[in-house]
Amino acid sequence: NAGVTQTPKFQVLKTGQSMTLQCAQDMNHNSMYWYRQDPGMGLRLIYYSASEGTTDKGEVPNGYNVSRLNKREFSLRLESAAPSQTSVYFCASSGTPTNNEQFFGPGTRLTVL
Amino acid sequence: GDSVTQMEGPVTLSEEAFLTINCTYTATGYPSLFWYVQYPGEGLQLLLKATKADDKGSNKGFEATYRKETTSFHLEKGSVQVSDSAVYFCALSGPSYSSASKIIFGSGTRLSIRP
Numbered sequence: 001n002a003g004v005t006q007t008p009k010f011q012v013l014k015t016g017q018s019m020t021l022q023c024a025q026d027m028n029h030n031s032m033y034w035y036r037q038d039p040g041m042g043l044r045l046i047y048y049s050a051s052e053g054t055t056d057k058g059e060v061p062n063g064y065n066v067s068r069l070n071k072r073e074f075s076l077r078l079e080s081a082a083p084s085q086t087s088v089y090f091c092a093s094s095g096t097p098t099n100n101e102q103f104f105g106p107g108t109r110l111t112v113l
Numbered sequence: 114g115d116s117v118t119q120m121e122g123p124v125t126l127s128e129e130a131f132l133t134i135n136c137t138y139t140a141t142g143y144p145s146l147f148w149y150v151q152y153p154g155e156g157l158q159l160l161l162k163a164t165k166a167d168d169k170g171s172n173k174g175f176e177a178t179y180r181k182e183t184t185s186f187h188l189e190k191g192s193v194q195v196s197d198s199a200v201y202f203c204a205l206s207g208p209s210y211s212s213a214s215k216i217i218f219g220s221g222t223r224l225s226i227r228p
Contacts, residue, residue, distance in 0.1 A: 004156075033215075042202060042220040043157070058215075090156055100145055100206040102216055104156035 004105035013081045021076040023091030031094045032074035036087040081112045115140040119203045119219035134188040136203035144205040146186040151200045
């Protein structure tokens with residue numbers, strides 16, 4: 001089992017460019033999440049998907065969109081990148097609300113110039 | 114709203130020293146509590162968890178006890194190793210997050226162990 005995979009690992013964008021971060025899990029989990037990690041601020045939830053076909057905003061959704069393509073895949077899109085979106089992005093998944101451990105991918109390091 | 118506060122780092126210790134990283138929380142109801150660890154260049158992985166008051170989570174020599182009376186979940190290890198150098202995150206997941214297991218993370222504590 002690969003667990004949670006993310007692509008790409010690194011990306012450099014210019015201000016105003018767009019891109020999509022991909023995430024996939026092979027654990028048959030219902031819920032998936034996107035976080036950003038900034039120095040000294042821990043992880044902040046951007047969007048989450050409780051189950052296939054649903055998505056909800058987290059703590060910091062502005063400037064992002066998501067798509068739950070199917071049960072395995074959950075993508076994060078930046079339509080017009082800004083320097084403030086320079087961060088490390090993590091995708092995670094979890095099975096059910098009663099088993100609330102989240103499993104994380106290795107992260108995508110994004111720099112916006 | 115719910116929140117987690119953990120001691121600021123960085124924390125630097127010598128090998129075989131005793132480790133404590135403090136964590137307190139604010140939450141409604143009875144949350145589950147977690148410690149996650151992040152090794153350099155990697156994603157977070159669950160270190161241990163506790164789901165109710167007085168539970169003790171343990172793994173790899175680390176322990177933490179869910180103290181409802183003091184709303185704390187301090188991480189301890191009796192003898193640290195160089196390989197324990199990482200960033201440690203305290204976190205909670207509340208019962209109000211019924212549609213998904215949303216987790217609230219603390220800001221993280223960077224631990225460095227000197228040989």
